[in-house]
Amino acid sequence: MKKLINGVETVLRESLDGFCAAHSDIVVLGEDHKFVRRRALKPGKVALVSGGGSGHEPLHVGFVGHGMLDAACPGQVFTSPTPDQMLAAAEAVDQGAGVLYVVKNYEGDVMNFEMAAEMASGTVATVVTNDDVAVEASSFSTGRRGVAGTLVVEKVVGAAAEAGADLASCQALGERVNARTRSMGIALTSCTVPAAGTPTFSLAEDEMEMGVGIHGEPGRRRVKLMPAREIADEMVAAILGDFGADASGEALLxxxxFGGTPTMELYLMYDNARKLIERRGIRITRSLVGNYVTSLEMAGCSLTVTLLDEEIARHWDAPVHTAALRWGM
Known part of the structure; x- marks a missing residue:
């Protein structure tokens, strides 16, 4: 295992120290490294809190700031944060309008956020993301997994909260964005969790995993490596097929x-996916390309399509200033 670390037991703590020092104008590190919060909290605003296992950076700490999250709770690598982290984060950022938890559909995350909500003294609501069309369930989840579509929910709902939407409206909007979002991923290589020291799974040089999860969970099947256009074709077909008759109008792509794929290849995949989607009558009017919901150093990518309406598009376009997303300010 070759990684830029001092020790397995300190990798997360030191990474959080570096992140908060590098972005000290935006974020503050919580006590005992339990969470990262916005430096400038907004009185009377609904607070958005998310989190999950580390190793997916910039998700979630990279999305803390104006127009997105108020706090994020990082667990150990690929391990859910604890309820006391989530409770501490909610208490630190609650500005009197309630707290909305945005939770990816993994059993540990859902269970721990539910426990934190039950312990909270203030008003708490939850949105669970489950945008992955690859498989209905995995060893990590009951039902579909929450993957890169979580970013879209956090951005859109974060903008609505920034504009003054109340807790019930933010929750309803988050559920609507999630319902209009589908994702699917593929892996060309595995990744190595520092505590394990060996790859999570193995792929031959001519193999790929179709429908992989962000923790390296198995997908639909293992297949021979294909040209990018054929990979994009299968992913787009699965995503649009899952939408069914609802797949029309404008969309975000x-x-x-996943952390180990060159940007050149990601833009190539965008070009192939965009052409396939627009050939089916959907207009791509918003786009985002890059490493945002990663799986350590895994080579591969995911495609996410969100069907837009006027409200969702407006909140996507709204100003945002975080470590990982910045526009309009």
Missing amino acids: LVNG
Whole structure:
């Protein structure tokens, strides 16, 4: 295992120290490294809190700031944060309008956020993301997994909260964005969790995993490596097929790298996916390409399509200033 670390037991703590020092104008590190919060909290605003296992950076800490999250709770690599982290984060950022938890559909995350909500003294609501069309369930989840579509929910709802929407409206909007979002990923290589020291799974040089999860969970099947256009064709067919008759109008296309894929290849995948989607009558009017919901150093990518309406598009376009997303300010 070759990684830029001092020790397995300190990798997360030191990474958070570096992140908060590098972005000290935006974020503050919580006590005992339990969470990262916005430096400038907004009185009377609904607070958005998310989190999950580390190793997916910039998700979630990279999305803390104006127009997105108020706090994020990082667990150990690929391990859910604890309820006391989530409770501490909510208490630190609650500005009197309630707290909305945005939770990816993994059993540990859902269970721990539910426990934190039950312990909270203030008003708490939850949105669970489950945008992955690859498989209905995995060893990590009951039902579909929450993957890169979580970013879209956090951005859109974050903008609505920034504009003054109340807790019930933010929750309803988050559920609507999630319902209009589908994702699917593929892996060309595995990744190595520092504590394990060996790859999570193995792929031959001519193999790929179709429908992989962001923790390296198995997908639909293992297949021979294909040209990018054929990979994009299968991913787009699965995503649009899952939408069914609802797949029409304008859409956002997110091509997300898993950490080990060159940007050149991500843009190539965007080009192939965009052409395929627009050939089926959907207009791509918003886009995002890059490494946003990663799986350590895994080579591969995911495609996410969100069907837009006027409200969702307006909140996507709204100003945002975080470590990982910045526009309009």
